[in-house]
Amino acid sequence: MIKIAPSILSADFARLGEEIRSVEAAGADYIHVDVMDGHFVPNLTIGPVVVEGIRKVSRQPLDLHLMIAPVDAHIPAFAQAGAHLISVHYEATTHLDRTLNLIREQGCRVGVALNPATPISLLGEVLHLVDRVVLMSVNPGFGGQSFIPYVLQKIRRMREMIRERGLAIELEVDGGIKVTNIGAIAAAGADVFVAGSAIFSQTDYAMTIHQLRTNAEAAQAPLQ
Numbered sequence: 001m002i003k004i005a006p007s008i009l010s011a012d013f014a015r016l017g018e019e020i021r022s023v024e025a026a027g028a029d030y031i032h033v034d035v036m037d038g039h040f041v042p043n044l045t046i047g048p049v050v051v052e053g054i055r056k057v058s059r060q061p062l063d064l065h066l067m068i069a070p071v072d073a074h075i076p077a078f079a080q081a082g083a084h085l086i087s088v089h090y091e092a093t094t095h096l097d098r099t100l101n102l103i104r105e106q107g108c109r110v111g112v113a114l115n116p117a118t119p120i121s122l123l124g125e126v127l128h129l130v131d132r133v134v135l136m137s138v139n140p141g142f143g144g145q146s147f148i149p150y151v152l153q154k155i156r157r158m159r160e161m162i163r164e165r166g167l168a169i170e171l172e173v174d175g176g177i178k179v180t181n182i183g184a185i186a187a188a189g190a191d192v193f194v195a196g197s198a199i200f201s202q203t204d205y206a207m208t209i210h211q212l213r214t215n216a217e218a219a220q221a222p223l224q
């Protein structure tokens with residue numbers, strides 16, 4: 001099943017509550033929240049206080065993408081703020097097993113994210129500990145960047161690895177997703193699609209989410 005996760009990084013932060021209600025009414029399946037620390041990535045965004053505020057107005061699950069290093073000390077606060085799923089970066093933690101277990105202990109679904117240049121083979125030992133793999137298709141830090149084409153091949157191989165293991169893991173792709181390329185990304189095997197600028201730059205969120213979903217479904221159909 002195709003899931004669309006609007007990234008609020010490209011929303012109008014002065015009207016954040018309204019923006020979240022609008023994308024939910026427009027068909028969002030998750031609200032993707034990008035947390036940046038100015039250290040792991042060269043940008044600063046939001047923390048647990050804002051997540052708590054978002055939780056009060058949102059109905060869909062909060063999909064937190066933590067770009068923080070070190071990350072462990074912050075996980076309980078984000079869980080308590082109302083995260084449903086927390087993804088951490090492989091590159092941001094020394095003891096990945098500990099970090100993934102900590103997310104689970106805090107009552108959240110568990111995600112692990114890989115930067116474009118990080119090989120998927122590094123996840124081999126921990127795949128059974130996660131509910132989601134996030135493949136970054138831009139270098140994290142900013143919205144509005146272009147999709148890196150070689151990530152398509154990673155998505156294919158990641159989907160194959162998940163299938164071989166017989167695991168029910170979501171495969172989320174994050175960065176540079178548009179109406180025009182979502183088909184190719186879905187055909188490669190992704191099932192959760194983050195879209196920030198593609199959605200929030202438009203006036204009609206429902207039309208854009210509908211087009212994203214339709215194009216992804218059309219491309220995914222032959223695989224089933």
Ligand code: DX5
Nearest residue numbers: 140141143144175176196197
């Ligand atoms: C990048 C973030 C993405 C980003 C997506 O560091 O993780 O979620 O906001 O934005 P677009 O869809 O504009 O590439």
Ligand code: ZN
Nearest residue numbers: 034065174194
């Ligand atoms: Zn993200």
